[in-house]
Amino acid sequence: MSQAGLVVRAWANRGIAQLDQGPLVPFHFPRRLIRPLPGDRIMLDAQDSLIEVLPRKNEFGRGDARGRFRAVAANLDRAVIVIAPEPAPSPDLIHRYLAGAAIHGIEALVVVNKADLALPETGPFADLKDLDALGYRIVHTRCKPAADLAELPDLLGTGASLLTGQSGVGKTSLLNALIPDLDERTGALSQVTGKGTHTTTTATVYPVSENAVIIDTPGVWEYSLWAMPPAELQRGFPEFAPHAARCRFRDCRHDSEPGCAVRVAAENGEIPASRHAAWLRLLAEQRRLQR
Ligand SMILES: Nc1nc2c(ncn2[C@@H]2O[C@H](COP(=O)(O)OP(=O)(O)OP(=O)(O)O)[C@@H](O)[C@H]2O)c(=O)[nH]1
Numbered sequence: 001m002s003q004a005g006l007v008v009r010a011w012a013n014r015g016i017a018q019l020d021q022g023p024l025v026p027f028h029f030p031r032r033l034i035r036p037l038p039g040d041r042i043m044l045d046a047q048d049s050l051i052e053v054l055p056r057k058n059e060f061g062r063g064d065a066r067g068r069f070r071a072v073a074a075n076l077d078r079a080v081i082v083i084a085p086e087p088a089p090s091p092d093l094i095h096r097y098l099a100g101a102a103i104h105g106i107e108a109l110v111v112v113n114k115a116d117l118a119l120p121e122t123g124p125f126a127d128l129k130d131l132d133a134l135g136y137r138i139v140h141t142r143c144k145p146a147a148d149l150a151e152l153p154d155l156l157g158t159g160a161s162l163l164t165g166q167s168g169v170g171k172t173s174l175l176n177a178l179i180p181d182l183d184e185r186t187g188a189l190s191q192v193t194g195k196g197t198h199t200t201t202t203a204t205v206y207p208v209s210e211n212a213v214i215i216d217t218p219g220v221w222e223y224s225l226w227a228m229p230p231a232e233l234q235r236g237f238p239e240f241a242p243h244a245a246r247c248r249f250r251d252c253r254h255d256s257e258p259g260c261a262v263r264v265a266a267e268n269g270e271i272p273a274s275r276h277a278a279w280l281r282l283l284a285e286q287r288r289l290q291r
């Protein structure tokens, strides 16, 4: 008899699943199957061994130190990118995250936490108004001195929301405000995981209602993209598409090519200059990742 479940954590060749009918169970996975990710629907046999990973609708991931794609979680409805005035994001962190989500067809929203601190008007924060104009949802929250999550809980009320961001921006504080019994849940999880196990690399799925889960990811110092062709990177800048169709060259990189309609659109304000500048930096970064 097989049993259906949801992958809650996965690391090395092990994972934890929440069975549809039953408890949290640890499971091993054989090498011949695709590696299950947090958020995957799976089938286990009666001995809690993995039989099948059901087809995923998408996956979110990041580039590793060698520029290869590493999947983090599967079956997402949105990516919640958390930033804060302190620690300030690197210049392209937000653009990389937004590109990483858009390339996988995942809607993204930006949460600016620590709203009690003054928001710098320069650097990456200056680009927020352009992102807002492009239709990206920007939400300001604070966890201190008293938590004020604005409309965030409503925005995460259905589907699977991936919470991601730099270490120290307040992801754990937000998670505590969103999931009141978080400590008990992480306690229950570490009991099943086993003491002394290094699970710092795995995302964790927290069901928050019958039809909503929040997937927490380990805090990172920097979010990197992976080596990819320019056409794939351009999917990370969906606002370019209508203009790119009018570039003289089909493989235009929207840099200094003659007849580039994207560059013209950026010059006359039809697309934000900040996004075109970010595109050129991420494109240059690709040359280093391709090596
Ligand atoms: N001023 C201020 N500080 C906050 C706020 N939210 C969180 N902090 C503080 O920021 C620090 C980091 O918060 P965490 O919630 O641990 O951040 P994190 O993103 O989970 O960090 P990692 O655990 O390293 O991934 C803590 O000292 C929090 O008290 C906020 O809204 N305002």
Ligand SMILES: [Zn+2]
Binding pocket: 244, 247, 248, 252, 253, 254, 255, 257, 259, 260, 261, 262, 263
């Ligand atoms: Zn062009």
